[in-house]
Amino acid sequence: MTTYDVYVAGGAVLFALGTYGLLERSHLVHKVIAANFMGSGIFLVLIGLANRTPTPEPDPVPQAMVLTGIVVTVAMTALGLAIVKRYFSETGRTTLDADEKPGERR
Amino acid sequence: MNVVHHLPALLVITPLVGACVAFVAGRRVAPHVALATATADVVLAVLFAARVLAEGPFRYRIGGWGAPMGIDLVADGMAALFIVLTSIVGLVVTVYASGYFRSTDPTAYGHGLFWTLWLFMWTSLNGLFLTGDVFNVYVCIELVGISAVALVTISGGPDALRAGMRYLFASMLGAMTYLLGVALLYASAGAVDMATLSERLVPDTTAATGLALMVAALVLKTALVPAHFWLPTAHASAPTPVSAALSALVVKGSYFVVLRLMLDVMPDGYLPGAATLLGVLGAAAIVWGSVQALVQTRIKLLVAYSTVAQIGYLFLVFPLARNGRDVLALALTGALVHATAHGLAKGGLFLAAGGLITRFGHDRLAEMRGAARAVPVLTFAVALSGVTMMGLPPSGGFAAKWLLISAALTSGEWWWAVVLVVGGLLAAAYMFRLVAILIADAPAETAPAPKPVRTEWLPLALTAAAVLLLFAVPLISDLAAASTTLQSAGVTP
Amino acid sequence: MPERPRIRLVPLAASLAVFALVLRAVHALPDTATGLSAEMTAGAKASGIKNVVTAVLLDFRGYDTLLEIAVLMLATIAVLSLRTDPDALSRRISGVAGPVLGALTRAYVPIMIVVAGHLVWIGSSGPGGAFQGGAVLGAAGILLALSGFARPRWSSGAPMRWVLAVGLLTFIAVALLPLALGGTLLQYPDESRKSLVLLVEILLTLSIGASLTSLFLASASDTSEGERR
Secondary structure, three states: OOHHHHHHHHHHHHHHHHHHHHHHOOEHHHHHHHHHHHHHHHHHHHHHHHOOOOOOOOOHHHHHHHHHHHHHHHHHHHHHHHHHHHHHHHHOOOEOOOOOOOOOOO | OOHHHHHHHHHHHHHHHHHHHHHHHOOOOHHHHHHHHHHHHHHHHHHHHHHHHHHOOEEEEHHHOOOOOOOEEEEOHHHHHHHHHHHHHHHHHHHHHHHHOOOOOOOHHHHOOHHHHHHHHHHHHHHHHHEOEHHHHHHHHHHHHHHHHHHHHHHOOHHHHHHHHHHHHHHHHHHHHHHHHHHHHHHHHOOOEHHHHHHHOOOOHHHHHHHHHHHHHHHHHHOOOOOOOOHHHHHHHOOHHHHHHHHHHHHHHHHHHHHHHHHHHOOOOOOOOHHHHHHHHHHHHHHHHHHHHHHOOEHHHHHHHHHHHHHHHHOOHHHHOOOHHHHHHHHHHHHHHHHHHHHHHHHHHHHHHHHHHHHHOOOEHHHHOOHHHHOHHHHHHHHHHHHHHHOOOOOHHHHHHHHHHHHHHHHOOOHHHHHHHHHHHHHHHHHHHHHHHHHOOOOOOOOOOOOOOHHHHHHHHHHHHHHOHHHHHHHHHHHHHOOHHHHHOOOOO | OOOOOOOOHHHHHHHHHHHHHHHHHHHOOOOOOOOOHHHHHHHHHHHOOOOHHHHHHHHHOHHHHHHHHHHHHHHHHHHHHOOOOOOHHHHHOOOOOOHHHHHHHHHHHHHHHHHHHHHHHHOOOOOOOHHHHHHHHHHHHHHHHHOOOOOHHHHHOHHHHHHHHHHHHHHHHHHHHHHHOOOOOOOOOHHHHHHHHHHHHHHHHHHHHHHHHHHHHHHHOOOOHHHHO
């Protein structure tokens, strides 16, 4: 087991935690944060896997993927928080669960 | 510089420039920018399809590097078909939207930012249809996802925000799962270019897990049952032009990538069971979506559930594709005809439904009885879209079902043909119910139209195109033959 | 009402399943793999951009980065489309901040601008680049707005729209330039590769900084009904 296995395993833990949070939590901000957990988990996995090169320099491709992924995740998170905020200001609610009209479920 | 050589790049860059210019120019000029961009895109799309038909598939090396180091765009018949479909529906939606958004308060609808968001969505769809790189797919589906969610929430109403929020969470879950899959795939095969991957893939756990995660993520984004939970509310609560674009085009984007992954990237027998599973889920989608459409009381939800059902047909191609190249050619052509017919018909049906909602001031089906008298054009558009959903000749729906049923019978897997026939009957049931309400002999209580709406002819144009699509089947068949899938399977037109 | 802690079966099963799948998949990998690093490193050496990651981002996979900038700009526009009252934050922050915050802002912002420039400049040879510089610039923008030097409503005005778009527009122009010279999209001519990349990076930094500032200000702009309820 190398140092980088720890990164990969840690990334898998974060991803799994994020998956659980995104599916299970009902508070909308929690869900957005959970999605960020998933993102960070993947980035750790990518960074860990990038170090499997035989040379001392890690593979630059996964690193570039992480940088792209971070920006995309920031963009998604910003939109998510903006919608949560607007939703809260329109309805005073922080969850999606309750008071759905019949026929609109699912 | 010869424009023809750079069509794949220009198809992405043109709407992107349009989006930037529409944003900088502000809300007054933006609709004109969008119309100009849409027109230019139609021209580029037709030129592109003509070139692919004339010369067969080709690759466009961005940066001149070439895969696997750089990113290649893949220009083939399948991409050309979806790009032309996008440009036609896109142009109609743009014209419709210029009427739709003009008649409302300028501060509503996201401060006039609709046009920019819409052109971003167009960019991302063209990008998705052209890319030959699985990581680039990730960036494109995020662009699709963010623009689609923003277009759903643009009206700012509580229902739209709730639907957009759920759509965003589905998008996030899908995008993250997809990216994890790409990470595993790259770790195993050392490439992200689809063609390179298809050469290098060996049956190993890592690559198989990666591909399984990617396909699962895309299935969620395509809203295949049971991952359809986000679609009906998102498609139903969006502004009408957005609903049309979402149902007609956006679900096809992620489906297109599933086609590429399942048929081009994975060698035969990779991920055993995946093709059958997708087919079974497709069959379940046809039944479940149709039954839900039958019991809806609001018109846009009915149309949205019909999309859930129609998506199911698209996935029947995967189990059929394993039965030799002749069946593959039949099934793929059938799926492509179906995607085109559904894109046209559903785009038109959503625009017609939106027109009805505008005229009645509500979306309750039960109170739309007798609409035909007041709005004959819209009613006719709805009826025409029914023709193709049910699969009556000479509609595109008929041609698609014919091809898929032939594929099923040729392969000996006749049960898929049963699914197709049952699906047609169920579609007949929910479309008859809708049309029966509209043409019922009752005094219609519509609000007086603010003015004769020129946009009422647009849904009719789309649905009529879907009904006459049978005559374009030879063309679609040629485009299918010019796809990388059929070319590498050795099918000649 | 606080949420009661509870465990739901489906999410738990999904997250355990994905965890097990990933571990199993990673465990099956051989210990070493080169991926594309050899080609990329050689290519970067030839192109004169010493930082391989920068070369991947702006050259070999520059198309991804082009679309990624589009993602960021799109998200900013999406957030702007969700504003309810562009002036609310302006009303909350009236006038320039008190002497301490004011003096600190005056001292910090020029330093932050220099740091952002430095990050862009070293990006071609070491860790740094447009995103890192843009993040610092964005922080400076937020500081200026919160301490009252810049009006939050600028976040949606016409000049700001230009700044938001200029990075992407420049990138597109530079990407299209090779088409006139017989190349493909983003095929920079060898002799001007470094300067074109630097030009794109500088203007991207501006736009990214503006995006991050706008994202913050636009979503901070309404103190809403919900809060009052």
